[in-house]
Amino acid sequence: MDIIETxxxxxxxxxxxxxxxxxxxxxxxxxxxxxxxxxARRLIIDFEGxxxxxxxxxxxxxxxxxxxxxxxxxxxxxxxxxxxxxxFEISGFDSFLPIESSLEAAVTRL
Amino acid sequence: xTTISFELDTKLAALDVLCEQLEHFCAATGIPKKxxxxxxxxxxxxxxxxxxxxxxxxxxxxxxxxxxxxxxxVTIVIRDDGIPFNPLKAPAPELKCPFDDRKVGGLGIHLxxxxxxxxxxxxxxxxxxxxxxxFLKN
Numbered sequence: 001m002d003i004i005e006t007x008x009x010x011x012x013x014x015x016x017x018x019x020x021x022x023x024x025x026x027x028x029x030x031x032x033x034x035x036x037x038x039x040a041r042r043l044i045i046d047f048e049g050x051x052x053x054x055x056x057x058x059x060x061x062x063x064x065x066x067x068x069x070x071x072x073x074x075x076x077x078x079x080x081x082x083x084x085x086x087x088f089e090i091s092g093f094d095s096f097l098p099i100e101s102s103l104e105a106a107v108t109r110l
Numbered sequence: 111x112t113t114i115s116f117e118l119d120t121k122l123a124a125l126d127v128l129c130e131q132l133e134h135f136c137a138a139t140g141i142p143k144k145x146x147x148x149x150x151x152x153x154x155x156x157x158x159x160x161x162x163x164x165x166x167x168x169x170x171x172x173x174x175x176x177x178x179x180x181x182x183x184v185t186i187v188i189r190d191d192g193i194p195f196n197p198l199k200a201p202a203p204e205l206k207c208p209f210d211d212r213k214v215g216g217l218g219i220h221l222x223x224x225x226x227x228x229x230x231x232x233x234x235x236x237x238x239x240x241x242x243x244x245f246l247k248n
Binding site for chain 1: 125143144155206212217224
């Protein structure tokens with residue numbers, strides 16, 4: 001999986017490409033939390049290029065959501081393929097995580 | 111009927127092998143992308159579960175998988191020599207609890223149950239044998 005982090009003035013975007021599974025989730029967790037630890041509070045994860053997610057990926061996203069809630073930050077997800085979005089819905093994650101259809105909408109939602 | 115059989119090493123990098131095998135299988139049988147994703151996810155969750163909980167020794171193990179396609183049904187058999195574990199008896203996760211109490215434990219099994227239509231578990235000698243069936247709707 002490729003992870004590209006882009007820092008803007010008031011938020012950061014993580015663009016994921018490939019597969020987020022048990023094999024790749026640890027690298028993603030390290031990069032995401034390095035950003036949070038260095039002070040990032042408003043984050044967007046762009047799923048447009050993501051083909052696959054398993055519960056290992058959900059675990060990292062739940063952990064980041066809890067962490068950012070404590071720090072009074074915000075996490076918005078965007079541009080998921082339909083079947084990836086369904087994993088979030090089946091898991092009930094759509095009840096506490098904003099999921100937008102595009103990056104532009106996610107920036108507005110932050 | 112089209113069948114593939116393969117073995118996976120008990121390490122996470124084997125998830126890439128699983129993905130490649132399913133790519134070939136779905137290309138050969140015409141299984142669409144969404145169903146391929148669902149089959150991959152169910153197998154991934156079972157495989158990582160076996161890796162995390164199945165073995166109490168440091169010996170190398172192999173996990174045997176076969177996937178068969180007949181009209182309107184995909185049948186998957188997973189066989190491992192780990193400790194007895196019946197995923198059908200695993201508790202369902204709490205999905206409706208307040209956000210602060212949400213845990214990820216059990217989500218893998220919940221996803222498998224959501225995407226797979228039938229599951230049978232058998233302990234055969236020293237092996238767990240799990241058979242999954244997914245019906246392909248038109």
